[in-house]
Amino acid sequence: MELAPFMAPKHVEQFKALVKEGFYDDLDFYRVIDGFVAQGGDVSEQKTSQHNHTLKAEFSRPAPQNTSFLPVQKPDFMAPETGFLAGFAAGRDPASKQEWLLHCPGTLAMARSNEANSASSDFYIVIGQATRHLDRNMSSFGRVIYGMPAIQALQRADINNASGVIDEPSKRSKIKWIKLASDVPANARLNVQVQNEKSEAVSQRLASARTLDSEFFHFKGNGNLDVCYYQLKSRLLSQ
Amino acid sequence: MELAPFMAPKHVEQFKALVKEGFYDDLDFYRVIDGFVAQGGDVSEQKTSQHNHTLKAEFSRPAPQNTSFLPVQKPDFMAPETGFLAGFAAGRDPASKQEWLLHCPGTLAMARSNEANSASSDFYIVIGQATRHLDRNMSSFGRVIYGMPAIQALQRADINNASGVIDEPSKRSKIKWIKLASDVPANARLNVQVQNEKSEAVSQRLASARTLDSEFFHFKGNGNLDVCYYQLKSRLLSQ
Numbered sequence: 001m002e003l004a005p006f007m008a009p010k011h012v013e014q015f016k017a018l019v020k021e022g023f024y025d026d027l028d029f030y031r032v033i034d035g036f037v038a039q040g041g042d043v044s045e046q047k048t049s050q051h052n053h054t055l056k057a058e059f060s061r062p063a064p065q066n067t068s069f070l071p072v073q074k075p076d077f078m079a080p081e082t083g084f085l086a087g088f089a090a091g092r093d094p095a096s097k098q099e100w101l102l103h104c105p106g107t108l109a110m111a112r113s114n115e116a117n118s119a120s121s122d123f124y125i126v127i128g129q130a131t132r133h134l135d136r137n138m139s140s141f142g143r144v145i146y147g148m149p150a151i152q153a154l155q156r157a158d159i160n161n162a163s164g165v166i167d168e169p170s171k172r173s174k175i176k177w178i179k180l181a182s183d184v185p186a187n188a189r190l191n192v193q194v195q196n197e198k199s200e201a202v203s204q205r206l207a208s209a210r211t212l213d214s215e216f217f218h219f220k221g222n223g224n225l226d227v228c229y230y231q232l233k234s235r236l237l238s239q
Numbered sequence: 240m241e242l243a244p245f246m247a248p249k250h251v252e253q254f255k256a257l258v259k260e261g262f263y264d265d266l267d268f269y270r271v272i273d274g275f276v277a278q279g280g281d282v283s284e285q286k287t288s289q290h291n292h293t294l295k296a297e298f299s300r301p302a303p304q305n306t307s308f309l310p311v312q313k314p315d316f317m318a319p320e321t322g323f324l325a326g327f328a329a330g331r332d333p334a335s336k337q338e339w340l341l342h343c344p345g346t347l348a349m350a351r352s353n354e355a356n357s358a359s360s361d362f363y364i365v366i367g368q369a370t371r372h373l374d375r376n377m378s379s380f381g382r383v384i385y386g387m388p389a390i391q392a393l394q395r396a397d398i399n400n401a402s403g404v405i406d407e408p409s410k411r412s413k414i415k416w417i418k419l420a421s422d423v424p425a426n427a428r429l430n431v432q433v434q435n436e437k438s439e440a441v442s443q444r445l446a447s448a449r450t451l452d453s454e455f456f457h458f459k460g461n462g463n464l465d466v467c468y469y470q471l472k473s474r475l476l477s478q
Binding site: 034035057059076077078079104106127128129135137146148153155156160209217218219221224226228229231235 | 355458
């Protein structure tokens with residue numbers, strides 16, 4: 001997962017501190033709803049940690065003067081404008097001058113109760129159809145850049161269970177451990193390369209998508225792009 | 240999976256004939272791209288069948304006078320109008336008077352080559368962010384109503400493999416068998432109940448989604464709904 005301190009600095013700081021102390025190790029994905037999110041953390045509130053504090057919401061940020069936001073779609077279905085921001089699918093509102101990260105598949109965000117400033121350590125990863133109604137409602141602080149197939153294979157809650165909480169701990173997929181890449185020896189680290197949104201490859205992909213210019217497509221669309229579908233791709237480099 | 244003969248009668252007819260003769264049994268999901276589709280069928284073209292014909296495209300249909308299309312969103316990001324049609328997420332164009340099924344997670348459609356009228360037996364299931372650029376470009380003929388977690392757990396192609404074709408057969412997830420529910424004894428059949436789009440439960444869910452009226456939501460959205468996220472839900476009834 002790549003973290004987004006530029007958007008949610010306090011969430012990233014706390015998540016890293018919790019990871020570093022092994023807070024998440026041996027916990028599990030206790031709420032997993034197919035087509036929605038996989039949520040992990042300390043559902044039984046058994047762990048104590050000096051780092052597990054309630055966080056102030058970081059749903060969006062004021063766009064800095066020199067923002068690197070790269071527009072892709074205007075207007076978007078759910079936002080005045082969408083595009084990329086430092087490698088993440090993002091939204092922007094020229095009126096309020098706010099920027100935020102979108103809820104696309106792979107987005108990492110902190111769970112919370114109804115209260116905006118109530119997130120602490122339980123997190124979720126979007127595993128379904130973009131849950132864009134959560135945009136500007138949750139503190140998104142990262143995204144999965146490698147390993148979504150493993151996340152998609154996590155044990156789901158029973159189809160009849162609307163809450164999605166898997167009551168029986170033995171039926172939950174475990175979090176063996178979470179580590180910071182910087183704490184893994186270089187020769188054991190995955191070498192993941194992520195597309196740069198300013199690259200020729202990305203701009204060609206988007207241009208081609210706007211007109212569906214391959215001969216495969218007989219209906220040529222309306223020119224609108226769902227940036228969640230065009231997230232920046234990753235590949236593994238050899239060590 | 241529920242089939243959609245009202246939209247793609249020839250595709251449904253051929254798929255059922257192939258299923259009935261066991262055409263798909265012991266084949267595999269040979270092209271699986273995380274966030275996109277899981278494609279199954281006879282990649283090595285080893286099977287012969289009197290039912291495996293090239294099909295004329297059934298991308299959309301002229302809306303009948305008495306269409307049961309239930310509008311949800313107008314305009315939609317990728318279509319003049321979206322809603323439900325006989326239990327399926329669907330699109331509609333008042334200008335051309337065409338209706339079609341949307342590419343939402345769980346949508347079942349026939350694969351094809353560049354030529355529109357080239358589908359025969361290889362099929363795919365949408366497993367990712369709605370691939371709406373495929374709408375009106377493919378013959379969608381059904382959807383998964385139970386079992387998406389199993390589809391989501393299928394073995395993916397390597398992240399560096401852009402084509403998504405898993406070359407090594409032993410690395411592909413197998414299709415043990417496909418059966419028509421009508422050929423399964425009643426006491427061995429899954430009893431799946433699907434929401435009716437005209438029910439109070441669905442209309443309440445959509446109304447609540449439009450205004451994000453729960454106190455969980457602090458940003459109340461813009462009123463637009465992505466019908467792919469609000470697909471009709473299923474549950475298992477006891478036998």
